[in-house]
Amino acid sequence: MNTERRPIPPGRVSTIRGHWQRPALTAATLGALVLAFAGLVLPRDVADALQRAALTVVIATPLLRIVWLCVRWTNERDWRFLAAGLALVAVVGAGAVAAMGR
Template sequence: MNDLGVLSKILMVALVVTFACALGGAFLPGTASVWSGTACVVILIAVPVLRVTWLVVDWTKSRDVKFALLGCALLVVLATSGAIVFLR
């Protein structure tokens, strides 16, 4: 059984932190605004990748091998896409 309750709590913390950073990026003055806004964007990028990674680990632990492999394949596709775009 997936422990989605723990993942839900982690995502709730990420949601609150992202919201605080977003408000900082929108309303703080000077460089604090830039740092806060950048942190917000970085979290928005990182969270979905971490979520897929969490699922892969969870499925591996619960011996759902087929979907753990599919999750790994998705991470490889995402990494490859990122690498190709950066190299272009």
């Protein structure tokens, strides 16, 4: 069992508290659940659109969290991690372009 004591890390504490993220993520979870369920039980004419919408919410939300973090890190002037966030967005974009090219 690791019981080594570490010193208090230097630097400012991040202001990220999740005040906006928490309700937004709760809404995304409930929205995806309702859309997916409705997509399974409603007639097919509307079901297709609802199923696509549910999956879009599920896929897009984690990526929107990266964008949100980039905005917060810009406000905090944390350029190193802003660069990491943008690099991650670039990797996802490059993957999409590569998949379209195949």
